[in-house]
Amino acid sequence: MVEPAIALFGGAFEKASRVLEELLRESGARYALLLDRKGFVLVHREALWAPRPPALDSLATLVAGNAAATQALAKMLGEPRFNELLHQGSTHGMYAEEVGDLALLVVIFDNSAPVGRIKLFGKRAVQSLEVITRDSVVNPGTLEIDSEYRDGASALLDELFGN
Amino acid sequence: MGPVPSWMSYLVTNMSTINFAAREINFKIVYYGPGMSGKTTNLRWVFQQVPQNRKGELVSLATEDERTLFFDFLPVDLGEVKGFKTRFHLYTVPGQVFYNASRKLILRGVDGLVFVADSAPNRLRANAESMRNLRENLAEYGIRAEDIPIVLQANKRDTLDALPLEMIQAVIDPEQRLPIFEAVATNGAGVFETLKAVSRQVLSRVAAAS
Numbered sequence: 001m002v003e004p005a006i007a008l009f010g011g012a013f014e015k016a017s018r019v020l021e022e023l024l025r026e027s028g029a030r031y032a033l034l035l036d037r038k039g040f041v042l043v044h045r046e047a048l049w050a051p052r053p054p055a056l057d058s059l060a061t062l063v064a065g066n067a068a069a070t071q072a073l074a075k076m077l078g079e080p081r082f083n084e085l086l087h088q089g090s091t092h093g094m095y096a097e098e099v100g101d102l103a104l105l106v107v108i109f110d111n112s113a114p115v116g117r118i119k120l121f122g123k124r125a126v127q128s129l130e131v132i133t134r135d136s137v138v139n140p141g142t143l144e145i146d147s148e149y150r151d152g153a154s155a156l157l158d159e160l161f162g163n
Numbered sequence: 164m165g166p167v168p169s170w171m172s173y174l175v176t177n178m179s180t181i182n183f184a185a186r187e188i189n190f191k192i193v194y195y196g197p198g199m200s201g202k203t204t205n206l207r208w209v210f211q212q213v214p215q216n217r218k219g220e221l222v223s224l225a226t227e228d229e230r231t232l233f234f235d236f237l238p239v240d241l242g243e244v245k246g247f248k249t250r251f252h253l254y255t256v257p258g259q260v261f262y263n264a265s266r267k268l269i270l271r272g273v274d275g276l277v278f279v280a281d282s283a284p285n286r287l288r289a290n291a292e293s294m295r296n297l298r299e300n301l302a303e304y305g306i307r308a309e310d311i312p313i314v315l316q317a318n319k320r321d322t323l324d325a326l327p328l329e330m331i332q333a334v335i336d337p338e339q340r341l342p343i344f345e346a347v348a349t350n351g352a353g354v355f356e357t358l359k360a361v362s363r364q365v366l367s368r369v370a371a372a373s
Contacts, residue, residue: 038272039252040189057219057238061252065224065233068268150366152244157362160217160241161355 006102008034008042012136019128020045027121028113033106034099034129039064042103053108063096063106084122088115095122099129102137187248190365191272192358195297196279197289198230198258201318204348205279206235206253209358212351213239231257234269241362251362258293267300275312275365277357279348280335282317282325291334312364315343316357321350 008016020032020043030050034043039061046053053059067085074082085096095107095118105126109118194202203223210221219238226232234254241249256266278297280290298308317331332339342360346353 036272038191055220057252058222058236061222061236065268068271069233069265072264072268149245149247150369153241153249153366154363156242156244156249157359160213160239161359 006036006042006133006136008133008136012132013043016043016129016132017045019125019132023107023121023125027107027109027118029107029109029118031106031108032125033060034133035060035064035104035106037064037068037102037104059106063094063104067096067098067104084119086115086119093118095119097122097126099126100133103129103133105129186246187250188244189250189252190274190362191252191254192275192277192361192365193269193273194253194255194277194279195266195293196258197281197286197293198260200258200279200281200286200290200293201346201348202255202258202277202279203229203231203235205277205316205318205346205354205357206237206255208348208351208354209239209253210237212355216240217242230259231255232262233257233265253358260292260296263296263300266296267303270300270304273311274368275314275361277314277316277361278335278341279316279318279346280331282319282331283322284324284326287326287330287334290331294335309340312361312368313341314357314361314364315341316346316353317343318346318348318353320345320352321347 016034020034023029023032024045024047029047031044031046031053033041033045033056035041041056041060044053044056063085070082070085074080081098083098085094087094091111093109093111093115095109095115097105099105105122107118107122109115194205196202203225206221210218217240219240222236224231224233224235234256237253239251239253241251243249254269256262256269276297278294280286280293301308301311315332315336317328319325328343328345332343336343344353344357344360346357348354
């Protein structure tokens with residue numbers, strides 16, 4: 001893709017993890033995820049008391065699709081962007097906020113956590129995550145995977161899908 | 164976290180998402196094509212055949228009459244290569260013409276494409292229009308169709324009046340630049356062959372010329 005990507009590893013990954021952990025502790029939310037706009041999970045953290053989360057791949061994909069559709073709607077209405085997404089059911093809620101141009105913060109909570117607190121600490125976390133992700137943006141075309149990796153993956157394709 | 168492995172020169176590809184922390188490499192493959200050509204059927208076949216421990220949920224955002232409204236999504240785990248979990252995220256787009264706004268969104272971050280053409284004579288024009296629409300939508304992301312792996316699939320080869328392959332190619336790939344596979348996605352014929360071909364192209368593209 002021609003757009004830049006975020007590569008979180010080492011110190012940046014640890015920092016982002018700590019921001020999510022703090023967000024969970026302060027807001028009382030169940031799960032917090034940092035996604036890229038393509039719908040891939042970059043970092044996720046769960047509260048210790050929370051039950052097993054739903055399939056994160058699917059969740060990330062749906063949130064990224066939802067956010068993309070929301071931004072397309074904003075543009076159609078002449079707005080540069082709608083800043084946040086909030087969905088609330090009788091028991092569970094989800095809050096999503098843009099983290100710069102390339103990432104999204106997603107917070108899943110239940111009705112024991114007030115929405116106001118989720119949004120307050122969510123926005124605070126976004127500020128920190130913006131700095132971390134901004135420093136982790138890499139430009140297109142800078143990674144090369146070696147042919148040994150390609151051949152290994154190619155052999156697995158045959159194993160999974162047959163010769 | 165350890166350092167980035169030496170076999171992988173520093174930083175991230177122009178396309179795939181590499182999560183060093185989770186030691187994962189993810190690729191996004193999108194099934195494109197006109198309405199009712201069999202994009203979702205391809206994904207359903209893959210979902211049915213791949214072992215439970217190598218796939219995630221099949222998510223379908225469809226209308227009540229099972230037409231794709233936004234997208235279908237299926238994550239497939241290829242396994243571990245050189246210490247990195249390798250995963251393909253398979254998407255379909257809605258084929259119907261009036262869903263172009265959502266179709267465009269799905270193309271974001273795409274690593275490879277399968278164009279599923281319908282072999283029925285009365286869908287020849289729809290195939291051509293969908294290919295043109297694909298080129299236009301890619302262009303909006305600044306991508307030329309020539310610069311991204313695309314594999315063609317002529318689906319519904321079992322229909323009695325199925326057009327000759329050359330006739331379908333003539334409208335979607337007149338220069339015959341792209342690989343084309345015959346398929347009957349309802350019984351799985353050609354489904355894995357197509358997916359393997361596009362996956363290999365994607366892998367080749369990110370592999371260093373060594």
